[in-house]
Amino acid sequence: MIPEIKKEIISKLEEEHILALLKDGKRIDGRGLFDFRNIEILPALLEKAEGSALVRLGDTKVLVGVKVSMAKPFPDTPNEGVFVVNAEFNPLASPAFELGPPSDYAIEVARVVDRAIRSAEMIKLDELAIIPGELVWMINIDIYAIDDDGNLIDASMIGAVAALMSGYLPKIEIIDEEKGKVEVISEEKYPIPLQNLPITFTFAKIRDFMVLDPNHIEENIMDSRLTIALNSQNEICAIQKGEGGGFKFEDIQLAKDIVLKKADSIRNLIVNQLAKKPRGEEAWDELRRL
């Protein structure tokens, strides 16, 4: 059976303090109920990954790397590329994480990010065929939790889209179509073909209160979790309810309304940071100052 996710023990006093604040519409870190923490993106900071991004969401940090390689297509989609999302939530990021195969939580987060990207058709998979039916690009999106101060889902989502948007494919030449031989023209590269920018919003329900972007103390006392993903057209492109509590219909309506209100600004923020932030070793200069 799947083990329970370990929760840290939050003192009864601290819990009551948080609840008292919530009653006044306040949060322990001073935010409003539906404010995101500060979002900071350092894209393309890794040299050996074809795409990468370090995302800070408050004190939560996630590093996402994109690796591309050539692979056989799936038999039912012979002319489409393939992408795989994987999340590694290891002890680096939290005392609650363990070594070993991915926990059910890590698998859940990876699959939510995967579904949002897939439903939004963010990646133009049909432009990833190299030799139709024989060889296609395979894109591995690996999410590493670095510091879990809550809401790894949204941080992972931003990291995944930022890593894809900062990523590239190497230029290749087909040597022998029959035998499926190709050659990489090193140095030359072009962007990963993308057409949408899905984002997620994760809410925590704590007793009768809803908050957006919970930090890890809030996560420790939350009853349930709701993630809504929107594509660039502001259509809902993925939903995931998590944790062992429930939501009322009104909760979900409220969440939906907030999400629709905030989507454009978050999407702009991502695009702007990707445009203006330093890359490569210079990103590390910035990182050291953080």
Place this chain on the structure above:
Amino acid sequence: MIPEIKKEIISKLEEEHILALLKDGKRIDGRGLFDFRNIEILPALLEKAEGSALVRLGDTKVLVGVKVSMAKPFPDTPNEGVFVVNAEFNPLASPAFELGPPSDYAIEVARVVDRAIRSAEMIKLDELAIIPGELVWMINIDIYAIDDDGNLIDASMIGAVAALMSGYLPKIEIIDEEKGKVEVISEEKYPIPLQNLPITFTFAKIRDFMVLDPNHIEENIMDSRLTIALNSQNEICAIQKGEGGGFKFEDIQLAKDIVLKKADSIRNLIVNQLAKKPRGEEAWDELRRL
């Protein structure tokens, strides 16, 4: 090291009661020492499996599915098909079963069923070649324990042969023998080529008594277990002694005699049920009434 199979605790009183009955040649469920429980077979009840059977042996229930696919033959038998027997004894069926990789008990049962089918040459493997040396039919026989009220071996064996006998192969056309390309002609199908009908008989030894087809309470207090398989010619085609006790020579002679006496009627029962029972969704109608 391999963990011990967990046995349930049967009260000392219940054990003494069973032993007292056995002394009078009686069993707790009213059967004679060498009676099988009621056998009920629902064949071909699953739509996505090429063969299937639900077997009830008293309250013991086993569901067996046969899936066929195309595979490369083994290098040493290039013109023969392949079959694999696998048993999943999961917590559905018994509080003693656990999640995870198959227990040594599940592996043992699968291998006994495999040996009986193989030794009896039930499946005509040489008729399963598609392109000799290149492509053959692979038959997966998967046994799921559904409710373990004892004697999973015989229930699994009946389930496996019934699923095979109710099963089919899709008709295929060879498109390109060189490249090993074939096409399935959907809708058209023909029976899996079979030539024998092996059956097993499992005995429990409880102190000085032998009983056939033990229920799970008897299994919990048995000292050892003996399974004898017979092919259609009533030759012995597999034997398996199990559990941590021993058998006397006379015990084995007795078991052999009983088996030879009962084989034909059990084999007839299987053939008859396969002939008369409803299939597909109608089988479920019957199942719901059980």
Place this chain on the structure above:
Amino acid sequence: MIPEIKKEIISKLEEEHILALLKDGKRIDGRGLFDFRNIEILPALLEKAEGSALVRLGDTKVLVGVKVSMAKPFPDTPNEGVFVVNAEFNPLASPAFELGPPSDYAIEVARVVDRAIRSAEMIKLDELAIIPGELVWMINIDIYAIDDDGNLIDASMIGAVAALMSGYLPKIEIIDEEKGKVEVISEEKYPIPLQNLPITFTFAKIRDFMVLDPNHIEENIMDSRLTIALNSQNEICAIQKGEGGGFKFEDIQLAKDIVLKKADSIRNLIVNQLAKKPRGEEAWDELRRL
């Protein structure tokens, strides 16, 4: 996380006895500080392995088998054969060993042996190509600990080189270079192409004392371990420090000096034993007398 290697409890008294002896330059088994225990090699004693050796180092016993097979080369070395060293330290050899995947200790030993063979370029990998780019010889060197009375590293190293030196490759004929088809000409064989003979020397540091070839009681109280490998030119070709203590610079210099002094005699001993020892079933005659 990786579990600690279990150490046996050595009584405080025994430990003090060993330390008192060491102060006088003596060891519990009567050896001098830098003496190897008796080395005995029975090569080529296994019929189904292409190479094999049983090594006794005092009461430590290791059995190494070499299996050769044909495989695809690595893409970056298309014209070179491949070798893999694996160590199985199972409960046969020691109460401290457990079933299951290789422990970190077994992996460490296998990798040290691998590095010494690789750095010394013992195996002429470029002579192991069969069809360049398509098919090469793959050599599996499997080390089984049989009885761990200490210093499995040096015993494993001697076993690996002896098994390789006693080993052979079957003669093959290329049937179809295009399709990569070859045929084994049974009976005909030739030696594995080798060009060097690496050996290792393992020291234990116990408080302020250094000893060569520690037995298992010494290993149980040692603070740290140092292995130095030399190739036939008496160049250092691998080093491994192990266990949770440290070495002074002088310790390492001392070890280096001893190693350089002893290398030739150990190498001769291996060569001599390989030349004079019985093989096959006769090796077993000798083994039974040991």
Place this chain on the structure above:
Amino acid sequence: MAIERNGVILIDEEGRRSDGRKWDELRPIHIKVGVLRRADGSALVEMGKTKVLASVYGPREIHPRHLALPDKAILRVAYRMATFSVTERKKPQPSRREIELSKVIKEALAPALILDEFPRTAIEVYALVLQADGGTRVASINAAALALADAGIPMKDLVTAIAVGRIGNYIVVDLNDLEDKYGDADMPIAMIPVTDEITLLQMDGTMTPEQFDKCLEAAKRAILEIYDLQKEALRYRYLQIKKELMEEQSK
């Protein structure tokens, strides 16, 4: 106008679905509680060709013990598909999908359970998909809730689940496999009918906010329909037990 996806007509010109149903029509549902002898509780749920069997054990001892909680029982759920439940044989080892669904099914059931009556124990649910034709997770929830009730685990209420979705402009209820694969959105939902709480909510594909609202409404109606069938099956089970007990006493 018919709606076609990947060469399959999902909605025909009369607005009928691939299996002839109307947009909000459920497949034939069969429910039987107490189908297994050895489990503490069990149920078989059939939603059309989707067939799921669930069993429950507990409250019982936990291994390893450090997973136990001092103030309540833990709930463990495993959702598995039989190797032969799908067209291509599934490998017996749990896939990432099965692991995720085990988690969300657990979290869909947990809010209905009163877990603090049995501290330091585990309640274990196992759901096996015998045949998959869309909606296996919601059928598993419907079966598991009944198996929990059958096992006598104290609950606020049952949990009831349904998948709704979108095909073009059509909202459809109780998706079959074809609709799940080729439709435009799929949204499984579970609720505790008596408290009106949503305990499972997932979605993939795309929906406008308006379509989403329609889906929620349609789901709620379907859930109440299924809830009645669940209660009926439970009542039948209790009558059966009562009959058996009376027969035993009269012996």
Place this chain on the structure above:
Amino acid sequence: MAIERNGVILIDEEGRRSDGRKWDELRPIHIKVGVLRRADGSALVEMGKTKVLASVYGPREIHPRHLALPDKAILRVAYRMATFSVTERKKPQPSRREIELSKVIKEALAPALILDEFPRTAIEVYALVLQADGGTRVASINAAALALADAGIPMKDLVTAIAVGRIGNYIVVDLNDLEDKYGDADMPIAMIPVTDEITLLQMDGTMTPEQFDKCLEAAKRAILEIYDLQKEALRYRYLQIKKELMEEQSK
């Protein structure tokens, strides 16, 4: 009339087997007890070219502890083949065959052990096949029984095992690999000689009931032969220990 299978002559015109033996002739058997220093008990058994080494540890503490039994020791057995014991390299991970054989070997040994003297402990047996030429499970049982005795585990008696089989109308004893692979039936048996109990019995291939009876008889004779060799090896081991002890005392 010679008997040929897959191009191999298993029985020649004079009724001799592929390695020249008569139908009921054992291969040369070598047994040595106490061959390992670190194990609590050990034995090397060679039956022709089949060579097996067994070691025993215990009674000792069990991990994880909930596997312990309050009234007796548990027996754990692992049977493994060395990667190089067979023609094609075996992968080190245990195969299903190795897992099954570990189980039946355990159940063949258990009836001879007096396990209730050491409650809450484990007795662990490890058998490694160094070279496989048929009969590895029976050689493992013969070795393991001696290793248990060498470790001082209280036993009713040794356990002794042999494989018998059928080639055409011939009953053959102590099958080698060729006979095992191409013969018509293979039946490994283990007994506790002193109580006449059969503790392992497996079969594959086919036999008439009459052939089966003949096999049982032949097996029993062979087992008594091997039992004598086992006892002799144990006696030799005890003499050796006694000698060592006396040498130590005389120092």
Place this chain on the structure above:
Amino acid sequence: MAIERNGVILIDEEGRRSDGRKWDELRPIHIKVGVLRRADGSALVEMGKTKVLASVYGPREIHPRHLALPDKAILRVAYRMATFSVTERKKPQPSRREIELSKVIKEALAPALILDEFPRTAIEVYALVLQADGGTRVASINAAALALADAGIPMKDLVTAIAVGRIGNYIVVDLNDLEDKYGDADMPIAMIPVTDEITLLQMDGTMTPEQFDKCLEAAKRAILEIYDLQKEALRYRYLQIKKELMEEQSK
């Protein structure tokens, strides 16, 4: 005379290395302590393009409990490479190399720790290589030692590590990936600077005894250089904490 290996010029005619460094020149090193919020201690170490993040937890409870030691804490270390830290994607499952390096890194750190202050507990170190360009194990040791200090684990001193090696007749310090792969010898070393103890020493490739001595000397000099950077980073961290505390008090 330039030195070329596999078509790569490792040492040019002026004795400069592939990245322009002199034989004993370190790459730019950046160290930051206390970079993670949730870990008890953490550090980021960059040695050129090699970037490693280390976190420390503990002392804390051990599971399973029988691994605990009655007289001291146990140290557990996991060294892992991010899948995207290397040119070809690494699979997430730990390789044999990662398991060996976890072991030797643990044994490099252990001698500096005072473990007997926390019996029955575990101190856990996790090092993740974000980008690999040679010297990942020594960067991991440098980072882990600082993370341990940051976590307040009592230590005799830091541990400091460097890789030295040989290219032809040149001894080179702080090897990059090219030098590691194509050079003639690679020797990672760790020391406790204050006690002059060597706690990690590995080597592959070949060296004469004289070259080995020169490597040791060069390593020692480099280690003292890095040690200063480590201490400076720790000092900076303490000032930062002090500042934060004062700011908090003045609120």
